[in-house]
Amino acid sequence: xxxxxxxxxxxxxxxxxxxxxxxxxxxxxxxxxxxxxxxxxxxxxxxxxxxxxxxxxxxxxxxxxxxxxxxxxxxxxxxxxxxxxxxxxxxxxxxxxxxxxxxxxxxxxxxxxxxxxxxxxxxxxxxxxxxxxxxxxxxxxxxxxxxxxxxxxxxxxxxxxxxxxxxxxxxxxxxxxxxxxxxxxxxxxxxxxxxxxxxxxxxxxxxxxxxx
Amino acid sequence: xxxxxxxxxxxxxxxxxxxxxxxxxxxxxxxxxxxxxxxxxxxxxxxxxxxxxxxxxxxxxxxxxxxxxxxxxxxxxxxxxxxxxxxxxxxxxxxxxxxxxxxxxxxxxxxxxxxxxxxx
Numbered sequence: 001x002x003x004x005x006x007x008x009x010x011x012x013x014x015x016x017x018x019x020x021x022x023x024x025x026x027x028x029x030x031x032x033x034x035x036x037x038x039x040x041x042x043x044x045x046x047x048x049x050x051x052x053x054x055x056x057x058x059x060x061x062x063x064x065x066x067x068x069x070x071x072x073x074x075x076x077x078x079x080x081x082x083x084x085x086x087x088x089x090x091x092x093x094x095x096x097x098x099x100x101x102x103x104x105x106x107x108x109x110x111x112x113x114x115x116x117x118x119x120x121x122x123x124x125x126x127x128x129x130x131x132x133x134x135x136x137x138x139x140x141x142x143x144x145x146x147x148x149x150x151x152x153x154x155x156x157x158x159x160x161x162x163x164x165x166x167x168x169x170x171x172x173x174x175x176x177x178x179x180x181x182x183x184x185x186x187x188x189x190x191x192x193x194x195x196x197x198x199x200x201x202x203x204x205x206x207x208x209x210x211x212x
Numbered sequence: 213x214x215x216x217x218x219x220x221x222x223x224x225x226x227x228x229x230x231x232x233x234x235x236x237x238x239x240x241x242x243x244x245x246x247x248x249x250x251x252x253x254x255x256x257x258x259x260x261x262x263x264x265x266x267x268x269x270x271x272x273x274x275x276x277x278x279x280x281x282x283x284x285x286x287x288x289x290x291x292x293x294x295x296x297x298x299x300x301x302x303x304x305x306x307x308x309x310x311x312x313x314x315x316x317x318x319x320x321x322x323x324x325x326x327x328x329x330x331x332x
Binding site for chain 2: 042043046050051056059060063065066068079102111113129136
């Protein structure tokens with residue numbers, strides 16, 4: 001396959017979410033949070049986790065799925081440091097997104113040399129590349145922060161909003177109120193604030209309709 | 213050989229790379245390479261006993277003997293300084309998500325190829 005023929009499969013948002021929900025139900029039936037990505041990758045999918053030096057500092061990346069689908073390479077320092085656990089969790093879920101959504105494509109490519117691989121990556125159409133990444137991000141968000149659990153946690157936060165007399169602010173500026181409650185939400189799911197905010201808005205749970 | 217022997221037992225015990233490395237007090241990056249046959253096994257008796265203990269391998273058992281034998285054979289293997297193109301290709305990513313949400317530059321791709329080739 002030539003790079004100009006490389007097309008991202010058109011997968012609708014609903015299908016992406018369904019794929020993530022089904023994968024989580026199958027590989028994380030505990031339904032507890034935060035989801036333990038290393039347990040899923042290593043002990044349930046039997047893929048390797050391979051720390052590599054300077055992946056973040058030299059290549060601006062936290063993780064990637066190997067072309068032979070045998071494992072996920074992760075930045076060594078981030079893997080060791082506790083304060084990178086949330087970004088790493090999302091990065092691993094993102095790579096799992098490629099694994100579940102795009103793995104058929106991986107088998108279609110046969111590069112003769114690293115230079116051919118490099119040429120392929122450089123010449124990939126930017127739009128197609130971004131579409132792949134968007135799909136993997138959507139998968140990761142839904143995998144780590146599923147709708148029903150999120151709906152319940154947002155529901156729990158309504159009481160806090162009432163107690164702190166933030167209902168008025170909620171109507172005027174919902175983002176400010178979200179920034180007050182999102183630390184509790186993101187701690188529960190083990191994701192960054194950015195992921196948390198994208199998830200509540202993406203699922204139409206913010207601002208909460210019960211209070212406006 | 214040694215790496216596969218340990219990895220099979222580690223996974224069988226339900227231990228992730230991280231948890232196992234905490235228990236045996238070793239750097240996970242180095243240990244991952246041992247399991248993939250890119251680094252030789254540790255040779256110190258104390259370290260091997262620690263590994264065996266975590267994996268419930270009793271001293272004097274057949275498994276303990278096998279663990280020691282495989283560790284010694286691993287030490288005799290000549291480590292490769294550079295991976296072959298074939299192995300490098302298997303380790304490269306199809307999709308490479310930079311944190312700045314852009315495709316990597318040609319220079320970054322060259323460095324990544326070199327880094328994987330050297331088994332960093």
